[in-house]
Amino acid sequence: MKAALCKSLDGPNGLVIETLAKPVPRDGQAIVRVAAVGLNFADTLITRGKYQFKPDLPFSPGAEIAGVVGSVGPNELGIHVEQPVMAYVNWGGAAENIAVDVGKLVPIPDGVPMAVAAGLSVTYGTAIHGLADRGQLKAGETVVVTGAAGGAGQAAAEIAKLMGARVIAVVSSDEKAKIAKAAGADEVILFPGSDLKTEVRNLTGGRGADVVYDCIGGEASEPLVRALAWEGRFLVVGFAAGEIPKIPLNLLLLRGAEIAGVFWGEAVARNPAGHRANMVRVLDWVREGRLKPRVQATYPLEDIVSALGVLDRREATGKIVLTMS
Incomplete structure (x- = not known):
């Protein structure tokens, strides 16, 4: 061979x-x-x-x-x-x-x-594990996705929409905003160049985000923790920006919030049946034409x-x- x-x-x-x-x-x-x-x-x-x-x-x-x-x-x-x-x-x-x-x-x-x-396995597998298993995302909730024009971010936006969520994409340029919109994002925030906490609060009527799916880390992370709604969930997916942020823990206490790691590869190894069930769900969406x-x-x-x-x-x-x- x-x-x-x-x-x-x-x-x-x-x-x-x-x-x-x-x-x-x-x-x-x-x-x-x-x-x-x-x-x-x-x-x-x-x-x-x-x-x-x-x-x-x-x-x-x-x-x-x-x-x-x-x-x-x-x-x-x-x-x-x-x-x-x-x-x-x-x-x-x-x-x-x-x-x-x-x-x-x-x-x-x-x-x-x-x-x-x-x-499908890596990007969509990570997205559904992160949003469903770690983020406990529910229909009607609001998700912020950072790096939403990249492969991981696009998959997260698509999966979140299929789960019935509203998606706010964070991207770095107008060109990337078009990619995020095509993936299903309802609103887009350009960053750097904006106050993420204020923008997310404004787009949610002051309530904040239920889930943040953070692919980039760096300077975006702390303001998005501050933008969480009560009992919000902040998902640590990756550090494409290069810097691993240090988050003040009092921010979680004040919001009754959680930070959850999304280590998809280890989750697959430890729970292959759970991964298989997630991928069956993704494959069904593809078969039905709902995920492209x-x-x-x-x-x-x-x-x-x-x-x-x-x-x-x-x-x-x-x-x-x-x-x-």
């Missing part, structure tokens, strides 16, 4: 395509014939040795896959040969075949393209360096996907 291999930690440009023996499954694993691989910025980091996971060399990048089950033993989940499935695999997806624990496989319903399914994830471009496996270059240069506004011949 063909696979993209990282043989040195020189970044995406160091990847090579080689022919390897097909993997041999361990007990409890299935072999998946990979059809599509969702790429992420994390793939540029893992090939430089700068990601939280550091697999032994050589390895294949690619954390999100969709494909067809080639072989599998008896299992309680009903996974069977020739079944379309998706999975989050940490790394190893950029190959024509991969051995995957059966418990990680999520069936893909009819009508959901492989290229779309391959790009944007695939910006597809590349053959042989062009993985070019595909990751789009992410490395921060040029992606939709999902970048590898497809197998």
Whole structure:
């Protein structure tokens, strides 16, 4: 089989395509014939040795896959040969075949393209885990999403709207405001350049936000904690701004509020059944046409360096996907 291999930690440009023996499954694993691989910025980091996971060399990048089950033993989940499935695999997806624990496989319903399914796990999985599991979002509540034009932010805005929420997007430019609006945001705040607490209070009639989904951290975080409604929930998703903020705890006391970490990858490992249920919900929304994830471009496996270059240069506004011949 063909696979993209990282043989040195020189970044995406160091990847090579080689022919390897097909993997041999361990007990409890299935072999998946990979059809599509969702790429992420994390793939540029893992090939430089700068990601939280550091697999032994050589390895294949690619954390999100969709494909067809080639072989599998008896299992309680009903996974069977020739079944379309998706999975989050940490790394190893950029190959024509991969051995995957059966418990990680999520069936893909009819009508959901492989290229779309391959790009759902990280952004939409994080969004629904954050908003539903950690944020306990209810229909009719107001959500503020920071970094709402990025992949994580767009997914959060889309999921929040499907859950019946009102979405206020925080973005850094008029161009990004258009992207956030297209993702379903009801209102947009430009930041830097505005008083986030005042803007959120004004847009909510003085009440404040029920949930903040914070992808950027930095200078945006504290004013948004101050903008929480009574019993509001502040979700720590990431620190794209670079700075990890320090929040005065009295702000939580005064609002009866909570700060909750959204560590999606660890949640998947600790509660695979919960992750599977969340992804079934997301896949159903896609099947019904209520959720329409944007695939910006597809590349053959042989062009993985070019595909990751789009992410490395921060040029992606939709999902970048590898497809197998």
